[in-house]
Amino acid sequence: MVNVVIAEPSVKSLLLVMKFDGTPLSTGTGFLIQSPSGLHLITNRHNLTGRHQQTGKPLSKTGGLPNEVSIAHNVEGKLGQWI
Secondary structure, three states, rough: OOOOOOHHHHHHEEEEEEEEEEEEEEEEEEEEEEOOOOEEEEEOHHHHOOOOOHHHHEEEOOOOOEEEEEEEEEOOOOOEEEE
């Protein structure tokens, strides 16, 4: 068995799955920052709007716009394991 070491910087981004009423539309990435008002998710605008930045048209071939986002987080102290 090979021992694999995961470097912490490689797991800073989080997998985002944008959905419409539970149906996956797309995936993207984001990351968290800590501010005086709490944790904030940073991601590209189009991930959450589901629309092209210039045209405003839906990005999904289904025309669906996200109303849910699932975020895969690393388990604290267990890099490479996700919740």
